[in-house]
Amino acid sequence: MRLEYVGIRVKDMDESIRFYTELLGMKLLDRAKIPTTKGETAALQSPGSKLVLELNYYEEGSPFATPYEAGDGLDHLGFKVDDVKAEFENLRRKGATVALEPFEETNDKEATGFLAFVQDPNGIWIELFQ
Amino acid sequence: MRLEYVGIRVKDMDESIRFYTELLGMKLLDRAKIPTTKGETAALQSPGSKLVLELNYYEEGSPFATPYEAGDGLDHLGFKVDDVKAEFENLRRKGATVALEPFEETNDKEATGFLAFVQDPNGIWIELFQ
Numbered sequence: 295m296r297l298e299y300v301g302i303r304v305k306d307m308d309e310s311i312r313f314y315t316e317l318l319g320m321k322l323l324d325r326a327k328i329p330t331t332k333g334e335t336a337a338l339q340s341p342g343s344k345l346v347l348e349l350n351y352y353e354e355g356s357p358f359a360t361p362y363e364a365g366d367g368l369d370h371l372g373f374k375v376d377d378v379k380a381e382f383e384n385l386r387r388k389g390a391t392v393a394l395e396p397f398e399e400t401n402d403k404e405a406t407g408f409l410a411f412v413q414d415p416n417g418i419w420i421e422l423f424q
Numbered sequence: 425m426r427l428e429y430v431g432i433r434v435k436d437m438d439e440s441i442r443f444y445t446e447l448l449g450m451k452l453l454d455r456a457k458i459p460t461t462k463g464e465t466a467a468l469q470s471p472g473s474k475l476v477l478e479l480n481y482y483e484e485g486s487p488f489a490t491p492y493e494a495g496d497g498l499d500h501l502g503f504k505v506d507d508v509k510a511e512f513e514n515l516r517r518k519g520a521t522v523a524l525e526p527f528e529e530t531n532d533k534e535a536t537g538f539l540a541f542v543q544d545p546n547g548i549w550i551e552l553f554q
Contacts, residue, residue: 295449295511295552296470297477300430301499319425327532335531340426344474347427350499365495367548369431369480381425401465402457418497422425 299337299346300371302418305362307334307351309415314338317388318373318420320347332356340373347371364417371414372421381422382410393419429467429476432501432548435492437464437481439545444468444477447518448503448550462486470503477501494547501544502551511552512540523549 304310307325314320320338323346327334333356336349352359375381379396386392393411410422434440437455444450450468453476457464463486466479482489505511509526516522523541530536540552 295503295505296473297448297450297475297501298473298504298553299502300475301502301551303496303499318427320427328529329532330529343426343428345427345430348499348502360496362496363493364497366433366490366492367494367546368498369433369478371427372429372431372478373425374428375425397460399458399460402459416497421431423428 299348301335301348301350302368302371302416303358303362304349304351304416306415307336307349310349310351311336311338313390313415314347314349317385317390331358333358362416368418370411370419370421372423375422375424378408378410378422378424382412385412385422390420396422429478430501431465431478431480432498432546433488433492434479434481434546436545437466437479440479440481441466441468443520443545444479447515447520450477461488463488492546498548500541500549500551502553505552505554508538508540508552508554512542515542515552520550 320340323337325336333352338347390412393413396408396410399409407424412420450470453467455466463482468477520542523543526538526540529539537554542550
């Protein structure tokens with residue numbers, strides 16, 4: 295078996311599609327209603343990446359439409375960029391919520407370079423790295 | 425920019441690595457301490473998949489070691505398998521926590537086949553699909 299895609303839950307499908315396409319440059323592959331869950335899904339992909347991000351929305355009355363807390367399970371989504379500082383400023387200018395200004399990180403083996411974090415409309419942390 | 429990896433937060437690094445390698449068949453690519461965050465990360469990948477799953481652990485005293493709630497942000501991780509029912513029984517036998525027994529799902533366009541869900545050691549939902 296293999297990990298094929300990652301599904302995040304969103305509070306507003308249109309707003310989240312707008313964020314992931316217009317701000318983060320992903321392409322909308324598909325969007326479909328799911329009667330079983332009283333929900334809707336959308337699949338997105340970055341050009342040049344095989345990773346599929348699925349947005350999951352549950353309408354009122356769905357058994358999965360629990361009060362939304364972004365929570366700790368999803369730590370962050372990692373987006374590779376050419377220039378962390380430039381992309382961070384670009385996203386800030388476009389209205390993305392700032393989580394952490396650009397900073398330099400090292401692990402116990404090597405310097406891992408500049409990182410910065412913004413938040414998606416659901417409060418999910420988006421990492422920018424080079 | 426492109427979506428490159430997904431990072432989930434885990435409560436116990438060894439237990440989570442065991443689950444994703446021994447039960448879900450992923451390979452451990454790397455594991456490193458991160459002094460900046462008082463944390464540790466591990467990168468995993470399924471054979472045949474380009475998607476990297478990063479496990480993030482934060483030790484006591486780390487600014488990110490908030491009380492752990494799996495939360496709603498990460499809806500689920502999707503694993504493609506050859507046979508949903510057989511793999512679900514296999515994982516149950518190996519001690520995985522059951523979330524949803526196998527069931528058939530359709531969307532507004534097509535039948536999407538059998539799905540089943542188990543939970544990882546952090547409470548994160550793992551979807552099995554064919």
